[in-house]
Amino acid sequence: MWSFFHKLGSPPWLYGISGSILRWLLPASIVALLAGLAWVLLVVPPDFRQGNSYRIMYIHVPTAVVSMAGYYVMAIAGAIHLIWKMKMADVAMKCAAPIGAALTFLALVTGAIWGKPTWGTWWVWDARITSVLVLLFLYLGVIALYEAFDNKEAASRACAVLSLVGMVNIPIIYKSVDWWYSLHQPASIKFTSESTMDASMLYPLLYMIIVFYALYTCLLLLNMRAELLDRERSKGWVRALLKGSR
Amino acid sequence: MSAPTAFAFCRRLLRRQWVLAVRRPVEVANPLLFFFMAIALFPLGLGPEPDRLASLAPGILWIIALLSNLLTSDSLFRSDFDDGSLDQLLLSPQPLYLSVLAYVLAQWLLTGALLALISPLFAVMLNLPGEAIGTLVLSLLLGTGVLSLLGGIGAALTVGLQRGGVLITLLILPLYLPVLIFGTAAVEASTSGLPAGPYLALLGGMLSLAIALAPFAMAAGLRISADAG
Numbered sequence: 001m002w003s004f005f006h007k008l009g010s011p012p013w014l015y016g017i018s019g020s021i022l023r024w025l026l027p028a029s030i031v032a033l034l035a036g037l038a039w040v041l042l043v044v045p046p047d048f049r050q051g052n053s054y055r056i057m058y059i060h061v062p063t064a065v066v067s068m069a070g071y072y073v074m075a076i077a078g079a080i081h082l083i084w085k086m087k088m089a090d091v092a093m094k095c096a097a098p099i100g101a102a103l104t105f106l107a108l109v110t111g112a113i114w115g116k117p118t119w120g121t122w123w124v125w126d127a128r129i130t131s132v133l134v135l136l137f138l139y140l141g142v143i144a145l146y147e148a149f150d151n152k153e154a155a156s157r158a159c160a161v162l163s164l165v166g167m168v169n170i171p172i173i174y175k176s177v178d179w180w181y182s183l184h185q186p187a188s189i190k191f192t193s194e195s196t197m198d199a200s201m202l203y204p205l206l207y208m209i210i211v212f213y214a215l216y217t218c219l220l221l222l223n224m225r226a227e228l229l230d231r232e233r234s235k236g237w238v239r240a241l242l243k244g245s246r
Numbered sequence: 247m248s249a250p251t252a253f254a255f256c257r258r259l260l261r262r263q264w265v266l267a268v269r270r271p272v273e274v275a276n277p278l279l280f281f282f283m284a285i286a287l288f289p290l291g292l293g294p295e296p297d298r299l300a301s302l303a304p305g306i307l308w309i310i311a312l313l314s315n316l317l318t319s320d321s322l323f324r325s326d327f328d329d330g331s332l333d334q335l336l337l338s339p340q341p342l343y344l345s346v347l348a349y350v351l352a353q354w355l356l357t358g359a360l361l362a363l364i365s366p367l368f369a370v371m372l373n374l375p376g377e378a379i380g381t382l383v384l385s386l387l388l389g390t391g392v393l394s395l396l397g398g399i400g401a402a403l404t405v406g407l408q409r410g411g412v413l414i415t416l417l418i419l420p421l422y423l424p425v426l427i428f429g430t431a432a433v434e435a436s437t438s439g440l441p442a443g444p445y446l447a448l449l450g451g452m453l454s455l456a457i458a459l460a461p462f463a464m465a466a467g468l469r470i471s472a473d474a475g
Contacts, residue, residue, distance in 0.1 A: 082466075137420040144416050148407050154474030158403045161466050162417060165399055168459065 011228050012237040014088055018221045026222075029214035036211050040204050047201075053117045056110050061205060062212035064107035064132060068170075070100035070216060071135060074142070075167040078160030088224075090156040091231070093163070094146060095223035099216065101139035107132055131170075138166040255340045256348040263352030274356050277314040281361060284310045285368045296373045303372040304382070304433035311361055311386055311429075312393060312422055318357045319397025320414050322349060323405045323468065332405075336472050342465040347457070350398045350464075358390025374437070381436040381446070388449040389429040395453075395460035396421045402467030406474045425452065 007013045040058040047054040074096035080089035111129065112122045123129070142159050149155030232238045250258065267274055288306050289299060299306075326332040335345055365386055366379045374382065400418035407413065432445035 134420045134423055137416075141417045141420060144413055145403065148404070148409065148413050149474060151474040154406070154470050157470045158467065158474075161399075161463050161470070162403060165396075165421065165460075165463050168455075 008088055009086055011088070011232050011235075015225055015228050015237075015241075018225055022218060022221055022225075025214060026218045029211060029218055032211045033215065036204065036208050040208065044201060044204050050118055053114065056114045058205060058208045060107060060110040060114055062209045063103045063110065065209055066212045066216045067100055067103035067107050067132070067135065069213070070096055070103060071138065071163070071170065072167065073220070074100060074139075075160075075163040078156075078163045082157060082160045082164075090160075091224050091227050092220065093160060094156060095220055095227055097139055097142045097146070097159070097163075099219050099223060101136060101143060103216070104132060104136040104139060108136065135170070138163075138170075141166070252341050252344055255338075256344045259345055259348040260352050263349060264355070267352065267356050274360070277318050277357050278361060278364060280317060281310055281314045281364075281368065284313065285371060288372070300373040300375065300437075303369065303374040304378070304430045304437065306372060307365060307369060307374070307382060308386075308389075308426055308429045308433070311358075311365070311390060312426055314361065315358060315390055315393040315397060316415055316419070316422075318353065319394070319401050319418070320404075320411055322353055322398055322401040324401075327405045327471070332468065333472055336469060342468070343461045346398065346402070346461050346464040346468065350394050350461075353398075354391055354394040358394050359387060362386035362390060374433075377439075378433050378436040381442040382433050384446055385429045385432040385442070385449060388446065388453050389425045391453045392425045392449070392456045393422060395456040395464075396425075399460055399463045399467060402464040402471060404471075405468070406471035425449070428452070 036058070040055055044055070044058075046052050074093050077089045077093040077096060080086050081093060108129070111132075115124065116122050142163050145162055146155045146159050149158060229238055229241075285306070288302070292298065292302065323332060326335070336342065362383050365382055369379050369382055396418050397414075399421075400414040403417065404414045428445050428449050432442040432449065435445060436442040
C-alpha cells in the first residue's frame, strides 16, 4: 500500500506507467469515439420535434459533465499537493486546468450552436448556462494565477488554494442562480431530464459520457507526461530516455 | 514584555489599521467617491426616466458596491507586505486566523460598512422605492462583509506579485457572483412588496461561512506569498 504511494511520487515511474496505460487507452478511446460518433449520427433516430439538430447533445452533455468533474480533479489534486506535498499531484493540477477550461469552452460553444435552431437564440442568461460560464472563469483564474508567479512552487500552492476556494463556490453558484432565475420568471426552457429520454437516445449518451471520461484521462496523462519531461529535463532519467529514443 | 493574548493582539491590530486608515482620510473617501461618480454614469448612459432607473436601481447599486469593494481589496495587505511588517506578523506566535480577520474587519468598517450606511442617499438619487432602502442597507452590510473576506483571499494570493491589480479581479469576481445574486434579489423582493427575509438570511449564512473558512485561505495565501517573495 505505502510503496504504491511512494512510487506515485516518482516521476520516472509515473512516466513509465502512464506510457503503458496510454499505449492501449489512447487508441481504444479514439476508436470508441469514432464508433460513438457513427452511432449517434447514423443509427440513433432523429428527435420528433428537433429533427437532427439535437444530435449535438452527444458532444454537448459529455463535455459539460467532464468539465465539471475536471474541476474537482484539479481541486482535489491541488489539495493533495498542499497537504502531502506530493509533486505529482501538483503536475496533475497544473495540467488539468487548461484541459478543463477547453472542455468548458466546448460545452458553451456546442450549447450555443444547439441553442440557435432550438431556442432561436445563441445565448440565454439561464441558470445552467451562467453557472458553466462561471466555471470557465474559475478555470481561467487558476491559469492566470499560475502564470503570474515566477516561483512555480509558490504558483502551484496558490492555485491549489484558489481552486479549493472555487470548489466551495460551485454548488453555491449552482443553487443561487436557480433562485435568481425563479424570481424573475418561471423557466420557459426546460432541459430534458434523463428519465424522459427514450432508451435508444439515452444509451448512446451514457456511452459518449464514458468515452469523454476516457479521452479526458488520455489528455490529462499526455499533458502530465509533457510537463514531467519539461520539469525533469536536467535529470538523468530524461536524458537516458531521450538518448534511447534517438 | 510578555506577549499579549490573541484577542488583545487583534484589538491592537484593529486599532493600528484603523489609525493608519483614518490618518489618510482621502483614501477612505476614494471608494465612496467612486461609488458616487459611477452612480452618476447610469442616468447619463441609460436615460433619466425615473421609472426605468427605479427598476434598475437594485442591480446598479449592488454592482457598483461590488466594484468599489474590488478596487480596495488589492491594497489590503500590500503596504504591510512591502515594508516587511507582514513578515513580522507571520513570524509572531499570534494565530494568523484572527490576525487576518482583524485586517479584514478594519478594512470592511471603512469601506463596506461606510458604503452601506451612505447608500440610502444614492438609492434616493436613483428613485429606489423608500420601502426597499432598509433592505438595501442591511443587504449591503451583510454582503460587503462576504465581499471583503473573499477579496482578502485574492489579496493574500496576489500580494507578492508585481502586477497583482488586474489579476485579483479575475480571481475573485467569479466568487463574488452569489453575493451579487442574493443582494439584488433581496432588494428587488422588497421593491415588489415581497419579504426580503429569506435572501437576507442566506446572505447572513454566506457571511458566517466566509468568516469561518476564508481566514484559513487568507492565512495560507499570505504564507505562500511570503515564501515566494
